Amino acid sequence: MGILSRVLxxxxxxxxxxxxxxNRRNIDLIARLNPRRLYPLxxxxxxxxxxxxxxxIPVPGLIHAVDTQRDIRELPRLLARRSGFCIKPAKGxxxxxxxxxxxxxxxxxxxxxxxxxxxxxxxxxxSNILSGLFSLGGSPDTAVIEELIxxxxxxxxxxxxxVPDIRIIVYxxxxxxxxxxxxxxxxxxxxxxxxxxxGVGLCIQxxxxxxxxxxxxxxxxxxxxxxxxxxxxxxxxxxxxxxxxRCADAxxxxxxxxxxxxxxxxxxxxxxxxxxxxxxxxxxxGSGLAPRVAAVDELLASALLESPADRASRAQSMxxxxx
Amino acid sequence: xxxxxxxRRRISLIGIVSVLLLVGISMxxxxxxTADVPWLPGEEKLIWSIEASVExxxxxxxxxxxxxxxxxxxGFSVLSESGASPGYGLAFLDDDDLPAAQWTTREAxxxxxxxxxxxxxxxxxxxxxxxxxxxxLRTPSWEEPYATAVNAILDQAYRQSSDPFTMARQLxxxxxxxxxxxxxxxxxxxxxxxxxxELLADMLQSRDIPAATxxxxxxxxxxxxxxxxxxxxxxxxxQSQVFRLDPASEEARRPLLLWQxxxxxxLEVEGGSSSxxxxxxxxxxxxxxxxxxxxxxxxxxxxxxxxxxxxIEEQAMFKTILLLPVGALVVCLxxxxxxxxxxxxxxxxxxxxxxxETSLLTGLIGFxxxxxxxxxxxxxxxxxxxxxxxxxxxxxITVIAIIALFSVFSYEVGLTEGLKITFFPMIILxxxxxxxxxxxxxxxxxxxxxxxxGSLLTAIAAYLAMxxxxxxxxSFNFIGLQLVVLALIILLGNYSxxxxxxxxxxxxxxxxxxxxx
Numbered sequence: 001m002g003i004l005s006r007v008l009x010x011x012x013x014x015x016x017x018x019x020x021x022x023n024r025r026n027i028d029l030i031a032r033l034n035p036r037r038l039y040p041l042x043x044x045x046x047x048x049x050x051x052x053x054x055x056x057i058p059v060p061g062l063i064h065a066v067d068t069q070r071d072i073r074e075l076p077r078l079l080a081r082r083s084g085f086c087i088k089p090a091k092g093x094x095x096x097x098x099x100x101x102x103x104x105x106x107x108x109x110x111x112x113x114x115x116x117x118x119x120x121x122x123x124x125x126x127s128n129i130l131s132g133l134f135s136l137g138g139s140p141d142t143a144v145i146e147e148l149i150x151x152x153x154x155x156x157x158x159x160x161x162x163v164p165d166i167r168i169i170v171y172x173x174x175x176x177x178x179x180x181x182x183x184x185x186x187x188x189x190x191x192x193x194x195x196x197x198x199g200v201g202l203c204i205q206x207x208x209x210x211x212x213x214x215x216x217x218x219x220x221x222x223x224x225x226x227x228x229x230x231x232x233x234x235x236x237x238x239x240x241x242x243x244x245x246r247c248a249d250a251x252x253x254x255x256x257x258x259x260x261x262x263x264x265x266x267x268x269x270x271x272x273x274x275x276x277x278x279x280x281x282x283x284x285x286g287s288g289l290a291p292r293v294a295a296v297d298e299l300l301a302s303a304l305l306e307s308p309a310d311r312a313s314r315a316q317s318m319x320x321x322x323x
Numbered sequence: 324x325x326x327x328x329x330x331r332r333r334i335s336l337i338g339i340v341s342v343l344l345l346v347g348i349s350m351x352x353x354x355x356x357t358a359d360v361p362w363l364p365g366e367e368k369l370i371w372s373i374e375a376s377v378e379x380x381x382x383x384x385x386x387x388x389x390x391x392x393x394x395x396x397x398g399f400s401v402l403s404e405s406g407a408s409p410g411y412g413l414a415f416l417d418d419d420d421l422p423a424a425q426w427t428t429r430e431a432x433x434x435x436x437x438x439x440x441x442x443x444x445x446x447x448x449x450x451x452x453x454x455x456x457x458x459x460l461r462t463p464s465w466e467e468p469y470a471t472a473v474n475a476i477l478d479q480a481y482r483q484s485s486d487p488f489t490m491a492r493q494l495x496x497x498x499x500x501x502x503x504x505x506x507x508x509x510x511x512x513x514x515x516x517x518x519x520x521e522l523l524a525d526m527l528q529s530r531d532i533p534a535a536t537x538x539x540x541x542x543x544x545x546x547x548x549x550x551x552x553x554x555x556x557x558x559x560x561x562q563s564q565v566f567r568l569d570p571a572s573e574e575a576r577r578p579l580l581l582w583q584x585x586x587x588x589x590l591e592v593e594g595g596s597s598s599x600x601x602x603x604x605x606x607x608x609x610x611x612x613x614x615x616x617x618x619x620x621x622x623x624x625x626x627x628x629x630x631x632x633x634x635i636e637e638q639a640m641f642k643t644i645l646l647l648p649v650g651a652l653v654v655c656l657x658x659x660x661x662x663x664x665x666x667x668x669x670x671x672x673x674x675x676x677x678x679x680e681t682s683l684l685t686g687l688i689g690f691x692x693x694x695x696x697x698x699x700x701x702x703x704x705x706x707x708x709x710x711x712x713x714x715x716x717x718x719x720i721t722v723i724a725i726i727a728l729f730s731v732f733s734y735e736v737g738l739t740e741g742l743k744i745t746f747f748p749m750i751i752l753x754x755x756x757x758x759x760x761x762x763x764x765x766x767x768x769x770x771x772x773x774x775x776x777g778s779l780l781t782a783i784a785a786y787l788a789m790x791x792x793x794x795x796x797x798s799f800n801f802i803g804l805q806l807v808v809l810a811l812i813i814l815l816g817n818y819s820x821x822x823x824x825x826x827x828x829x830x831x832x833x834x835x836x837x838x839x840x
Contacts, residue, residue: 009830011821019829023659024819096765131710188767195766216831283832 018288025255025279029293033172033254034275041251042273046090046144052270055250057243059270060263061147065090069130072123079109079122084148087126089134091141095190097134099125100162102148112161149269152235152262157227158182163261165191165271166202166234168244169281169289170256172300173308175241175315176292178202179284180232184214185224198222199284200229204319207237211286238312240268245308245315247273292319336817343810350803359400359446364796369445370402371542372605373580376438377590379598381431386594388426389416390439391583399580402442411437421587431595445542445578457533457558458586463525469513472506473526487532487559494523495555495566520553520568533558535586537565542578544606551582551589551600643676645798648808650675650785655815657784662822663777666758671778673751675785680746683786687779689729689744690752694775696725697756698763705764719753 014021020029042048052059063085064071064078079085083104089097099122103110109117128134129143151163158164159182168178179199186196193199198219201211212219212229220230234240244258247270257277263269282288295318305311354360359368377388392415393401404424406413411426424439465473476497484490497507498519514522520536527534538551555566565581583589592598650672657663665671678686700721709717726744733741755778763771788794797804821829 007830008823008826009833011826013833014821014826014829017832019821019825019832021819021821021825022662023822027817027819133710192766213831216828283829286832 014288018290018292019282020279020289020293022279024290029171029255030276034256035252038252039275042253042256042275044090044142045088045092045272046142048270048273049144051250052247055246057246057250057270058266058268060086060149063145063147066126066130066143066145069127072126072130075123075126076119078145079119086146086148087122087129088144088146089129089141090144091135091139092129097125097129100148149261150264152264154232154235155262157225158222158229158232162191165259165261166240167277167281168241168258168260169277170244170248170258171289171293171296172254173245173248173305174296174299174311175204175244176296176319177281177285177289178204178207178241179281180209180234182222182229184222186214193280193284198229199280200232201281201285201287202232202234204241205316206320207234207240208232211284213284213286216283234262236262236267238309238316241312241315242308243268243270245311249308295319336813340810340813343806343813347803347806347810350806351801354801354803359444360800362797364792369606371443371445371580372440373443373540373542374438374440374603376436376601376603377426377592377598378437378601379431379435379592379595381433381435381595383430383432384594385429386427386431386435386592388437388593388595388598389588389591390424390426390437390600391587391589392422392424392439393441393443393580393582394422394584396581396584398446398578400444400446402444404439404441406440407438421585435595443580456585457563458535460531460533461525461528463529469510472509473529475506476504476510477526477530481530487527487557488562488564490530490532491523491527491534491555491557491564491566494526495568498523499568517553520555523555523568527555527557537581537585538583538589539565539579539581540602540604542580542604542606544604547601547603549602549604551602554579554581556585642795642799643679645802645805646789646795647672647676648805648812649788649794649798652808652812652815653785653788654781655812657777657781659815659818660822662824663781664774665778665781666755666762666774667751667778670751670755671781672785673748674778674782675789677747678782678786679790681743683783685741685743686747686786687783689741689747690779690782692729693722693725693744693747693752694756694759697722697752698760700725701756701760702763705760715753715757718756719750722749722753722756 040047041051046065049059049062063082064074066072066075082101084100084102086101087099092098100112101109101117101122102112105116107118109119109122111117126143129141132140135141149163155164158180161183164180164182166178166180168175170176179201181191181193182198182200183191184196184198188195191197193213196215198212198214200209201213202208203210209229209232214223221228240260240262243260244256247258248254248256251273253273253275255275255277257274259271259274260268261271279289299305299314299318303314305314355362373393375390377390379386379388388411392404393399395401404415406415406424406426408426411428414425414427416423416425426437464470476494480490480493480497484493497504498511500507503511510522511519524534524536534555534557536553537556539554540549540551543549552567552569555568557564557566565579567579590598590600651669654665654669654672658665658668674686674690677690680686681689697718701718704714704717704721726747726749729744730742733744759771759775762774
């Protein structure tokens with residue numbers, strides 16, 4: 001008791017909750033289940049996109065992948081009739097170098113923030129992506145130009161900037177935990193929980209919010225818009241879980257983070273995959289990963305679940321009350 | 324199946340770790356025992372530098388001088404030897420168990436001086452010197468009246484003793500007495516004081532006890548022109564003992580180095596006359612085992628093969644290199660058990676190395692100065708949108724400029740401490756600046772502060788570990804402990820428990836704190 005227990009949790013209580021720590025994640029989940037040779041599949045957004053399309057997983061439509069500086073001359077023709085699009089570095093991480101154009105004026109492109117750009121500025125941005133300004137280690141990169149996502153209107157009040165995405169952790173092909181990440185002003189539009197984004201834990205059975213945290217504290221409403229965070233319910237929830245289970249099959253990764261968005265026209269779309277998903281999702285859900293990992297291990301020891309839809313359904317029945 | 328593979332992995336892990344621990348610890352214990360390297364620093368080693376000078380008058384013809392060299396023995400190990408002798412060919416002969424130095428020349432005229440020098444380590448115990456084999460038994464005989472006296476004295480010594488060693492002690496006691504008995508006095512007068520040792524050896528030989536006159540050197544710091552002392556050495560079965568005949572008691576406590584461990588000549592001069600052999604010696608205490616260990620390393624078995632065989636200069640380099648695993652262990656501890664975040668995994672170790680050169684406070688101030696000024700300049704450069712390689716290169720040049728500026732400035736102001744800033748690894752500093760600056764842009768200053776202070780804390784911990792005299796002593800002198808460090812790191816690499824800082828990160832999950840609702 002005393003000061004120490006106010007500052008630090010007792011390891012035994014964390015173990016009781018089934019919280020997985022970094023060391024355990026690195027040894028028991030990542031090193032054991034994610035062969036390194038599979039990393040390039042998810043570290044390059046273009047390859048992820050191609051892989052997803054091969055496996056029939058819906059992704060935002062590809063306009064063009066620019067991989068040489070010469071290709072930049074094609075940009076005027078490619079973007080001529082587009083009113084909105086998004087340019088991403090294929091090897092970027094953490095949202096670096098993503099340019100979202102949501103509107104047009106004659107000779108100008110309007111950014112999501114309202115700022116207008118010339119075609120020259122866009123060419124310069126693409127050139128920077130190609131030379132590796134946003135990629136890990138500065139290696140040459142590819143600029144991926146994608147169609148814009150039209151987020152479901154239910155998200156309208158939930159995020160100050162950008163589309164809120166849903167992170168689903170898939171363990172050995174079975175979705176085990178999910179959260180929605182909402183950017184806030186405090187997080188400067190970013191979706192990282194430690195920077196102040198709100199994490200909303202989602203029930204695997206129903207897709208309803210179970211818990212919402214910002215900076216490790218429970219919150220009931222969005223700090224900026226005041227939207228109620230307790231009554232969120234994700235539509236097409238089963239489809240979303242099934243999509244994440246299919247991603248595990250497509251990549252072969254045993255511990256996978258799938259970032260999914262809900263498009264109003266096309267339904268769930270895969271945004272990107274992560275071979276080293278973080279552990280903040282446990283805080284957002286108010287529960288640990290370990291019991292769910294154990295439950296899946298037990299399930300897979302006795303049953304062979306071939307289809308992603310089966311696994312999604314099984315996950316929904318297994319993790320109904322574990323909130 | 325999954326569980327089986329995990330237990331198999333665990334077993335092989337335990338196997339590797341225990342093999343590493345076993346080999347590492349036994350190598351270290353072996354080294355402690357054979358090379359006499361202490362576990363604690365500061366236990367200084369006594370090293371005697373002994374110089375033997377041979378003087379003789381050459382008669383104009385070819386000369387050959389043979390001088391016995393000391394060998395490893397109980398309490399002493401010979402570390403190194405050298406000879407000085409202009410105009411002479413010098414060879415160290417190692418045949419028939421009794422090594423010698425041999426000087427040869429075509430013509431030696433007038434007074435000649437030859438030098439032989441040995442560094443000898445005085446050891447507390449052990450030593451791999453085997454006792455020289457006992458000499459062949461002879462049957463000496465004496466004329467009357469000596470024969471009767473010899474027999475009477477031997478009979479008396481025999482009655483008052485139980486084995487060859489006690490008999491020799493009794494015998495020397497009789498001869499050393501302040502007022503010797505009559506027949507003892509008769510013998511002393513008969514052979515002369517100088518030949519008493521030889522007489523005693525002969526007397527013991529006549530009773531079938533292997534004994535010989537050997538020669539040794541009493542070691543005393545700063546003594547010059549010392550001569551070898553004749554000593555009585557007695558063998559019994561595998562053992563042998565040395566008896567001193569000279570009565571001076573305070574000398575008896577001095578260490579005694581056997582120069583000539585069995586019967587035979589010590590110095591042989593062909594082609595010269597009036598030869599003399601003098602010794603001078605200097606005692607020194609050293610904590611540096613490099614040289615000590617080098618000599619021992621080559622003399623010992625394969626386990627002794629080591630870094631200590633290298634020249635002194637390379638050894639000094641390895642002294643630092645062998646500390647790096649300690650720094651790596653500190654990084655592992657702080658990252659895996661505590662969960663500190665650092666900018667660049669092993670950057671703190673390299674910074675700690677720089678701290679060793681600069682001293683901690685100067686190093687810290689220098690580091691903060693360079694990195695903060697570097698960050699300021701780098702933040703301006705980010706407006707230029709440079710490509711990565713060019714950006715890093717620009718940062719490197721900036722860092723060098725900052726370091727040069729600070730050096731000049733602190734020199735002008737009179738702070739010579741400031742000059743030490745040049746010890747910092749500039750490329751590493753540049754990467755640190757670059758990484759911190761990107762971190763600042765992407766994650767904000769908080770993350771920079773967290774990782775920056777994490778790096779500095781780790782660097783200070785690594786510095787404290789790497790400057791600890793005990794750790795320095797162990798890491799350099801016991802190479803086997805590197806394997807122990809490796810084993811510890813492998814064990815740490817398998818720690819899947821919580822990190823200390825995670826207990827803080829997840830504490831809200833134990834008793835959730837409701838925020839504004």
